[in-house]
Amino acid sequence: MTDDAVGLDDVVAAADRIRDHIHRTPVMTSAGLDRLSGASLFFKCENLQRTGVFKARGACNAVFGLPEEGIVNGVATHSSGNHAQALSYAARRREIEAIVVMPRDAPQCKKAAVIGYGGRIVECAPGNTSRERMLAQVVEESGAHVVHPYDDHRVIAGQGTCVLELLDQCVKLDAIIAPVGGGGLVSGACAVVAALSPEIAVYGAEPAQADDAHRSLRQGRIVRNENPGTIADGLRVNLMALTWRHVSRYVRDILLVEEAQIIRSMYLVWQRMKLVIEPSSAVPVAAVLAHRDRFRGKRVGIVLTGGNLDFDALPPSLPGGDG
Amino acid sequence: MTDDAVGLDDVVAAADRIRDHIHRTPVMTSAGLDRLSGASLFFKCENLQRTGVFKARGACNAVFGLPEEGIVNGVATHSSGNHAQALSYAARRREIEAIVVMPRDAPQCKKAAVIGYGGRIVECAPGNTSRERMLAQVVEESGAHVVHPYDDHRVIAGQGTCVLELLDQCVKLDAIIAPVGGGGLVSGACAVVAALSPEIAVYGAEPAQADDAHRSLRQGRIVRNENPGTIADGLRVNLMALTWRHVSRYVRDILLVEEAQIIRSMYLVWQRMKLVIEPSSAVPVAAVLAHRDRFRGKRVGIVLTGGNLDFDALPPSLPGGDG
Numbered sequence: 001m002t003d004d005a006v007g008l009d010d011v012v013a014a015a016d017r018i019r020d021h022i023h024r025t026p027v028m029t030s031a032g033l034d035r036l037s038g039a040s041l042f043f044k045c046e047n048l049q050r051t052g053v054f055k056a057r058g059a060c061n062a063v064f065g066l067p068e069e070g071i072v073n074g075v076a077t078h079s080s081g082n083h084a085q086a087l088s089y090a091a092r093r094r095e096i097e098a099i100v101v102m103p104r105d106a107p108q109c110k111k112a113a114v115i116g117y118g119g120r121i122v123e124c125a126p127g128n129t130s131r132e133r134m135l136a137q138v139v140e141e142s143g144a145h146v147v148h149p150y151d152d153h154r155v156i157a158g159q160g161t162c163v164l165e166l167l168d169q170c171v172k173l174d175a176i177i178a179p180v181g182g183g184g185l186v187s188g189a190c191a192v193v194a195a196l197s198p199e200i201a202v203y204g205a206e207p208a209q210a211d212d213a214h215r216s217l218r219q220g221r222i223v224r225n226e227n228p229g230t231i232a233d234g235l236r237v238n239l240m241a242l243t244w245r246h247v248s249r250y251v252r253d254i255l256l257v258e259e260a261q262i263i264r265s266m267y268l269v270w271q272r273m274k275l276v277i278e279p280s281s282a283v284p285v286a287a288v289l290a291h292r293d294r295f296r297g298k299r300v301g302i303v304l305t306g307g308n309l310d311f312d313a314l315p316p317s318l319p320g321g322d323g
Numbered sequence: 324m325t326d327d328a329v330g331l332d333d334v335v336a337a338a339d340r341i342r343d344h345i346h347r348t349p350v351m352t353s354a355g356l357d358r359l360s361g362a363s364l365f366f367k368c369e370n371l372q373r374t375g376v377f378k379a380r381g382a383c384n385a386v387f388g389l390p391e392e393g394i395v396n397g398v399a400t401h402s403s404g405n406h407a408q409a410l411s412y413a414a415r416r417r418e419i420e421a422i423v424v425m426p427r428d429a430p431q432c433k434k435a436a437v438i439g440y441g442g443r444i445v446e447c448a449p450g451n452t453s454r455e456r457m458l459a460q461v462v463e464e465s466g467a468h469v470v471h472p473y474d475d476h477r478v479i480a481g482q483g484t485c486v487l488e489l490l491d492q493c494v495k496l497d498a499i500i501a502p503v504g505g506g507g508l509v510s511g512a513c514a515v516v517a518a519l520s521p522e523i524a525v526y527g528a529e530p531a532q533a534d535d536a537h538r539s540l541r542q543g544r545i546v547r548n549e550n551p552g553t554i555a556d557g558l559r560v561n562l563m564a565l566t567w568r569h570v571s572r573y574v575r576d577i578l579l580v581e582e583a584q585i586i587r588s589m590y591l592v593w594q595r596m597k598l599v600i601e602p603s604s605a606v607p608v609a610a611v612l613a614h615r616d617r618f619r620g621k622r623v624g625i626v627l628t629g630g631n632l633d634f635d636a637l638p639p640s641l642p643g644g645d646g
Contacts, residue, residue: 048351270599277597
């Protein structure tokens with residue numbers, strides 16, 4: 001990696017900075033899923049991470065990397081999902097304020113989670129434009145420091161610590177598959193693997209219903225999702241300039257999976273591994289099952305990114321979950 | 324423990340015998356559940372055990388403890404639940420046959436699990452009498468060796484290995500809570516704790532809808548459930564002579580919980596710990612939350628016994644899940 005891409009040094013520094021605030025999550029295996037995939041799978045369990053998702057890593061790195069004079073007015077972001085919780089958590093650990101701009105119609109359970117981590121919610125009308133406008137207004141009034149959910153060096157370096165741990169926990173991986181939404185996690189993976197183990201192929205996995213990274217890689221430029229309809233709510237966002245730089249240079253391929261495969265894979269992990277994962281986490285599992293020929297006999301690291309979901313709105317399980 | 328009760332030596336021998344066939348499961352903690360309970364909780368994750376349940380321990384101890392001449396005709400049992408899978412698993416590990424008598428109307432998913440572990444199913448009419456009659460017939464025809472799900476020294480000693488590990492993994496526990504169905508697990512816990520750490524109080528936890536152990540302890544004799552209606556399907560059975568001997572002598576108390584508390588506690592563990600547990604496993608969690616005063620400030624070991632359940636028939640989650 002060159003230019004202003006995130007480097008191994010940044011990730012190592014992040015690991016040191018966030019050590020007291022995150023879990024070193026376990027890597028689990030499953031004889032049943034190995035049989036189904038024909039590969040040896042190593043699951044990095046970020047669903048067991050603080051706040052239930054890997055995003056605690058990037059948020060903590062950004063918040064704890066700020067100089068004293070940068071934090072007096074707190075931090076702010078707009079997010080209706082996991083980054084909002086993660087930033088609220090990181091801010092509370094540093095005893096500063098987190099302000100989260102959330103659409104008025106965001107699920108009550110997500111708002112409750114942010115409040116539970118001590119974040120302050122500022123509501124806005126639904127839609128990206130009004131979110132961004134409200135965040136600008138909040139920043140102007142409060143002087144808070146904005147932490148973007150993924151297109152940010154500090155966040156990418158923080159997410160990379162997850163793959164740094166994985167390489168320490170598993171030897172001789174042939175491939176790593178991470179889900180791709182905005183690309184923060186896979187960018188962090190690229191930074192680590194390029195420097196430490198370039199023989200490992202880094203793959204992104206994406207819902208076919210939100211295939212911006214897949215199309216971007218093929219067209220050689222950032223292409224956006226028009227109206228992503230996927231159940232994997234963490235993956236509806238688009239690559240941006242910084243994450244695209246990492247993805248375009250280093251990711252081997254972006255593997256697509258269908259919605260039914262995502263749902264089946266989610267319940268398969270619940271059933272076989274007894275781990276609650278959210279739909280976004282099931283996307284790389286679905287990818288390794290849908291692309292068996294590519295991974296047969298290989299040692300594959302899979303990041304189970306998170307486990308936050310609403311048990312009142314579960315999709316029906318589908319027949320054929322074992323296949 | 325005296326007479327023919329299971330002793331520490333039996334449990335230690337079992338641990339040695341089954342070592343290659345079971346997982347040493349992790350102990351997990353949850354800051355959120357500690358806050359809700361006011362205690363320090365240590366969860367022994369037997370839902371991550373092979374076959375998804377602690378019963379692999381007892382079944383393996385029974386099967387691998389049999390002399391060569393005792394195994395030529397395989398093993399048999401009647402069960403519609405976790406013991407059927409566990410015995411099938413143990414038999415396959417020893418390369419002998421397992422015959423499981425199951426009621427014709429048992430859920431398809433349970434039959435599939437037994438077959439998946441290599442067990443052979445013999446169907447019978449629903450009801451205890453026809454189960455027992457069919458098992459007697461199977462044994463007469465096949466010469467198979469019967470392994471009872473809980474009223475068996477070898478099974479109790481095997482289940483006790485779970486608590487032997489827990490004591491090795493957590494220091495200075497004040498109490499251990501295990502769910503009580505037939506009492507195999509709690510009997511094994513008694514054998515270990517009585518010998519190694521008699522200062523630890525062993526509690527059973529039971530659904531109020533299947534409170535045979537609770538009433539037995541109060542009346543000083545085995546009382547049976549008439550028609551247990553609990554969602555905790557692993558706990559509908561009754562104490563028997565051998566397990567009653569352990570429970571009556573050593574268990575501090577049997578704590579009762581309501582159905583709504585079981586369901587809330589199940590989803591609470593799913594949500595906060597990202598662990599799939601079955602309703603029976605939620606019973607001791609519900610107990611520590613429902614009996615806060617008794618456990619406030621204490622260090623409490625809780626056995627999460629298993630994670631096998633049917634995702635097509637989940638109970639609706641209930642409001643007030645946070646305690």
